[in-house]
Amino acid sequence: MESQSRSTFVTVLAWIFIALSAFGTLIAILQNVMLATMFAEPDVARAFAGPMPPEMPAPLGLLMRHLPLFFVAFLLVSVATLVASIGLLRRWNWARLLFVGLLALGILWNVGGLVVNWSVIGAAQDTIGAPTTPGAPDPRSFLVAMLVASVLLTLAFAALFGWIIKRLLSPSIAAEFRRRRDAARA
Template sequence: MTTLAWITIVPAALGVVISTLQNIFFFTLMPVDQMPMPSGLQMDQMPAFVTFMFAHMRALFVAFWLMTVVSLVSGIGLLRRKEWARLFFIALMGLSIVWNIAGVFIQQSFFSAIPSMADVPPEFGAQFESMASTMWVVSIAMAVGFSAVSVWLIWRLMSAPIKAEFGNVS
């Protein structure tokens, strides 16, 4: 558990620093409401997820910051063997499974929104299709791999020895 806690704490702490700086940047130096946004035909051709991100950019930056803070607190709780941290980490791993699977579909929606390659040389079109297919396969493999690790972590965190380590003997 100590290793898992530290594997959570270090990246989460870095995430807190980075996302804090991003929020400071986007809320003060480069306010989102002053950024030039695509409009008209450009916006109509974008995937729904992209338009959602543009419309809710501030909320997404704040949500990412909150997620990194909560992950950091959860990692510290795991280190201290707090039951709430174990339960939260199980929920976090469940969320990561959903996010990994959704990410594959989001990536596919980006590629499907790319305009037709009818006006490009055939070699370029073939190379682009090959690259897109490779990225699709790698994305699926990574989503399955990360999801499998998350399922394993959930299973381990729900095991009797780990529950006992957290003082939960049920």
């Protein structure tokens, strides 16, 4: 009886994110091992602890100064997404709410990434400058195209994550998780 009340949307969503977050967790573990190995070298640790080049955009400098923390955070989010995805598949309500929170965090992260992209591309345009050879293509137009593409991609992911959040918070999906909780209590 319980299997009939399970929506295909939640099941498919859970399996997609189980696969993606398991892969992301594996990659994050490898990245953290790599960084721990790199930062064990005193010269590398000193280079990252020292002053950043003055032309480096502030958000990028902040990221570089706290690179290990960034990768630990990525690992934690990947593991949390994996746990929430498994819980989503099992129809645990706390996992549904955690998953919604992680998607909202994903929207904020993508929008924040636009700010970083904007500052990095702006700095790159200033550094590259106009072409010096007459008739040569302007490399700055490529940077603008990259910025436009990142804006479109961010909007697409924000819309997708927003749509998933809306579906997971819908009364019919919430009722499915309540039925699971009520059946477990009985």
